[in-house]
Amino acid sequence: MSEVVKEKITAVDTVTCTIDGQQITVPRGTSVFDAAGQIGIVIPAFCNHAKLKPVGACRMCYVEIEKMPKLQVSCATMATDGMVVSTNSQQVREGRKAVIEFTLINHPLDCPTCDKGGECDLQDLTFDHGYDDSRFGFDKMRFIEEEKRDTFDDLKIGPEIVLNRNRCILCYKCVRANKEAFGEYDIGAFERGDLTEINATPGGEVSNPFSGNLVEICPVGALTNSDWRYKIRVWLTKTVPSICNFSGSGTNITFYKEDHKNFVYRVTSRCNDAIDDGWLSDITRYGYQIVNSESRLKTPLIKKGGKQVKASWDEALAVIKKHMGQIKDQSGGVCIGGLISPSLDNASLYSFSKLFRTVFKSNNIDFRGDYRYLPSVTDSLFTIAASQPFSISDIEKSDVIITFGTDLIREHHNEYLKIRRAVNFYNSTVYSVNPYAVKTADIAKSEMVYSPGTDELVINGICLVAIEKKLVNSSAAAKLKSKISKLSPGVLAKLTGLSKEQFEELAEAISSAKKVTFIVGEIVARSLDRDKICAALSNLNKLFGVQDKGQLAVLSRYANSKGAQKLGLSATPYEIVKDELKKIWGEYPDCQPRNTDAMINLMKKEEIKGFITVGANPMRLYPDRSFASEGLEHVDFLVACDMFETETTELADVVLPLCSWAEYDGDYINLEGKVQTGKQAIKPKYESKAAFEIMELIARQLGAKLFENEQVKNEEIEKLLKLDSVLPWPDDFLKIEYEKKSSQDGYPVPLFICDDPHHSGHLTEKSPSLLNFSDSAYVELSKGLAAKIGVADGDPLRVESPVGKIVVPAKISPVLNSDVAIIPRNFSSTQTTSLLMRKKRVDSVKLTRVEE
Amino acid sequence: MKEILTALGRIFIRMPIGMLVVLKHLFKKPVTLDYPRKKKPMAPRFMGRQYLERYDDGSERCVSCGLCAAACPADCIYMEPAENEKGERYAKVFEINLLRCIFCGFCEEACPEEAIFMGHHYEFSADNRDSFIWTKEDMLVKHPRKDNPFKTLFRRVRKVYGVGEKKG
CATH class of the missing domain: 2.40.40.20 (Barwin-like endoglucanases)
Known part of the structure; x- marks a missing residue:
């Protein structure tokens, strides 16, 4: 069966069958369950999950099929030509009733204490299909831990997961999801017969970065999490659709909130097939807790006599007006700089840019506070590589996926799962090429670990081997050969630590693939030689025509990095963005643009006197702490807006409390360039304000006005988002010189x-x-x-x-x-x-x- | 003359008759109660203010499942569940707003744990609104009631079907 599912979606072979009198044509290999779903017939099931392979464990999805003597499980029966299915006949109803009755033999009736009560599949289906009584009068089977005999059936099997084996109906969804979707093996089924239990592997705990999903897909209350434990009944909460704020792919989430308490109770997934398959990482699932945190900044703080004291908004703004106005009047706006977090929404980012460029008339802004030596020109190769189009759903359509310089499980959880899906369900081949062994490697066909710092040599090596083996167009090959350093594959192998066979394998994979996905990640983005690596990537792209038959991009890391780039938040925005801004504002500062590095450098020289950080924490994240702290300590007047007290707010003269993303409506652009809206779940907590409100307030203090009203702001943002933000690669092959790097002695x-x-x-x-x-x-x-x-x-x-x-x-x-x-x-x-x-x-x- | 006779008739005939009624009632059992000192026994099914029952070992029955609050047509029950030191679920906060309560008894009917019952208490006059919000401490009985007449109503009956009885 699973073989059939593994078939590529591209199969054009179709079958026509009749379900409940309706004819439907579906691709061969579609289950009766899915076919029925397509015409709106819902078949009840416990163990079936759209993103997992069928097992037919729960038997709830019985249907009657003509010419078959008994009822069939629809999830594991593939539709065939001329099949006549009935999903609601008398026999089917009787069968389902019996299944529910069997399922309930050992299921405890502890719904009042169960966290799943109200959203439990078993509860709902018993109500719909079951008897109101049981014919099994004997005692229920009960798992009891010896040491806790008389108190408690619950077991903590992970940092956040609580298991109640009595409630388990053995659908194996958790075990299957863990294995098929997440590639983790920390939960399993043990023993057999009616003693079968789901449990963590002996001596281990369920602590993988996707463990929260197991709780969400459990059809009963066997797996619950400590986060939602005994908090509130689900029917008392309201749901609000939103977007994850911690990852670049913008996974879709649902907030569960309660209005009277102004409290977010939990986050669950909101399956969007184009992006996330309904799986969330634990960061997304539990990260929302920062919204409710007691340690959030409650009021603005003002530094008085070396100590930060609580103040009202009016007082804080008055201080900002006094100092910022002074700096602006005496030294000019160019002495003011700003750093904003790329996790904020479009409106906040744009307001920030407008505040600096129209009110302060300064070009000292940046949104990338955790990269060093960023390019200071508009069209650097890194910017070009980062602007390339990328589609998450194309990952699983690719037959060759190469992850280069990225530790996906630490950076892009969603793409990590997509790649696993591509391998498990669509037979894609993955090559993991990284400076250290990563978790993705267990599904990779081969893992290649190169010596750190030789990234561009690896790419060059692939190109050279391809030319040598005549895998590519010979005219292009000749052109490229003159541009890159003539290192023999043997020398390359020695330098990079990869063997010649590995280079050949990669080159052959790329050249023979029908569709390639080439993912470049943070290890490249954080490297000082990012431009050189991207030049090598440009050559590779041109040589193999990667983008003609697939995609190649440096993935953006944060929730709205792409939006920040599109709205011109870097010191050196794209030329078209600059022109558009000039058109909208009627002016654009012509002073020197300065990115994070340049700004911190100028702070040290006391040329930048005023600095505003919004949601950014350069003290922690900038990759040179002493440099950042020296800079920030030299600033005359530092305004820090954040949700919490951080290393940066400690230094600030004025601290303003910032809203979390759950407290206002905001648009975010994910790494595909897709605009998604996160809705407001709760009212702003304490005295916090959204970043765009703060920017407007600061502008008004300085006697300017950013926007007449909301509509104007939205229109201006709309104009910028319409622009095509994909920068073209250079036309010609690029020259890449190999320079020998000296290793630091004593630090191996x-x-x-x-x-x-x-x-x-x-x-x-x-x-x-x-x-x-x-x-x-x-x-x-x-x-x-x-x-x-x-x-x-x-x-x-x-x-x-x-x-x-x-x-x-x-x-x-x-x-x-x-x-x-x-x-x-x-x-x-x-x-x-x-x-x-x-x-x-x-x-x-x-x-x-x-x-x- | 006629008027004088009528007046005399009233004094000597009608009044003694009236006084006789009074005299008769002196020996009859009074209809009213000496209320604050004496109270009328309520009918067993009288639905007064709710109380929360305990298990025989003294632990609280209520697990704060929220079904009474869900069943309540007047939306007068508020509760907050929490986890006790044993890891069990209990009601950290349980409040009933008696100004809203219509004493319909749905909460009692909905309770799966046989924890909440309509009691016989009916005296809830107060001079401020806050006193009408009854908390868990007010409603929880001190000791489990052995003679609870309602308990019999909640005995679960499990039907046992003979083989083949449900066929067809």
Whole structure:
């Protein structure tokens, strides 16, 4: 059966069958269940899930098919030509009744205490199809833990997951989803017969980054989560559609809120096949808790005598007016700079840009506070690569998927799952090409780990091997050959650590593929040589014609990075955006554009005197902490808007409380360039205000006005979004010189600073549930490296770089196999970025054991 | 003359007759009650203010499932569930607004845990609105009631079908 499902969607073969008297034509391989769904006939089921392979475990989806002697399960029966199906005959109804009765033999009637009550499939279907009584009078089977015999049936099997095995109806949806969709094996079915139980693997716990989904798909209350546990009944809440604020793909979510309390109770998925398949990462699912957090900034704060004291909005704005007005009048607007978070909505971003460019007449703005040495020209190759079109749903249509320089499980959870789906359901081939071994590799046909810092050589190597083996158009090959350094494949292999066969495999895969998806991620984006790597990518694209038969793009990391780029939030916006802005505003500052690096540099020189950060935390996230802190400490007047007190707000002269994304309507553009709206769930908590309101207030204090009304603002944004934001690659092949990099003596281990799989950015550490998964920084290393240093899992380890030193516990990774160190940047307790140097190509550290 | 006779008739004939009625009622059982000191026993099914029952071991029966609040036509029940130290579900807050309550008894009928009952208490006059909001502390009985007449009504009857009886 599963073989049939595995067939490509492209199969044109169709069958026509009759369901309940209606004729329908569906592709061959469609189940009767799905065919019925297409004409609006809902067949009840527990174990069937649209995104998983059928198993036919629950038998609830019985249908009667002519010429078949018994009832058939529709989820696992494929529609055939001339099939006549009846989904609601007397026999079917009797069959379903019996199934419900059997299911309820051992199901406890503890709906009053069960969290699933009110949204439980078993409850609903019993109501619709079942008897109001049972013929099985004997005692129900009950799982009891020996040590907790008389109190409690619930078991905690993960940081957030509570299991009640008595309620389980053994549909295996959780086990299947974990295996098929997430590639995790931490939950399973044990024993057999009526003793069968779902449980975490012995000695383990269910703590994968997608574990929350298991709770959502459980048709009964067997799996519940601690987050929603005994909080509120589901029928008392209202749902609001919104967008995830922590990832670049903009997964669709639903907020469950209660108006009287102004409280968001939980987040569930809102399946949008074009984007997310209905799976959410735990960051999305539990990250909403920051909205309700008690530790949020409640009122504006003003620095008085070196201490921040509470103040009203009027007082805070008056201070801003005084100081910003002074700087503007005395030194000019060019002495004011700003940094905004790319997770904010379009209106906020645009207001920020307009405030700086029309009121301060300054070009000192940026939205990328966590990259160093960003290009300062409009059409750098990195900007071009990042602007390329990308479609998430095309991932599963590709037969070859290459992930280059991206640790998907830490950056793009949604794409990670899409790739798994492409492999499991559509037989795609994945090649994982990364400077360290990543989790994606378990589905990859082959994993290639190259030496850190040789990214562009790897791409060049692929091109060279392709030319050598005559896999590509010879005229293009000849052109390219003259441009790239003539390193023999043997030398390349030595430098990159990849063998010649691996290069050949990649080159053959790309050239023979019908449709390619080439995903480039954060490891490239964070690299100082990002322009060079993107030049190599440009060559590769041209040589193989990747974009003619697929897609190649640097994926944007944050919820609205694409929107920020389209609205011209970088210091050097696209030329067309600049022209449009000139047209809309009638003016555009002609002063020198300055991005994050340049601004911090000027702060140090005291040329930038006023600085505004909105939702950004450069102190934590900028990859050189001492550089950022030196800069921010030199600023005369720092205004920080954020939801929480952060390292940046500590330095600020005025702190303004910012709304979370659940507190206002906002549009976000995901990495595909798709505009999605996140609706307002609750009223702004405490005295917080949305960023666009704050910008308007600041502008009015300075005697200007950003927008007459909301409509004008929306129209202006609309005009900008209409522009085509895809920049063309350069026409010709680009020259790439190989330069030898000197390695830092004494610091042998390459360091990667990235997000924890359960955290994103600087805000998620305020979510208690996510802290249950991982609550402090660690240094992840391979077994071999740990043995070399002589540390075990959890032992403190001193991590030293030429500029900084931290002590964090070691964590032995099951995946890593080379000498690298990975440290998450999400925890304020550890100053991770203090290890980084702004000007260094490859960060490297020295790891030593802390002697007791 | 006629008027004088009528007046005399009233005094000597009608009045003694009237007084006789009064005299008769002196020996009769009074219809009214000496109310605050004496109270009328209520009918067993009288629906007064609700009370919350306990299990025989003294633990609260209510698990805050919310069905009474869902069944309530006047929307007068408010509750907040929480987890106790054993990990069990209980009602952290349970409030009934008696100004809204229409004493229909739907809450009692909806309760799957046999926790809430319509009691016999009917004296809820007060001089401020807040006193009409009865909390869990007010409603929870001190000890489980052994002689609860309503308990019999809630005994579950499980039908046992013979083989083949349900066929057809």
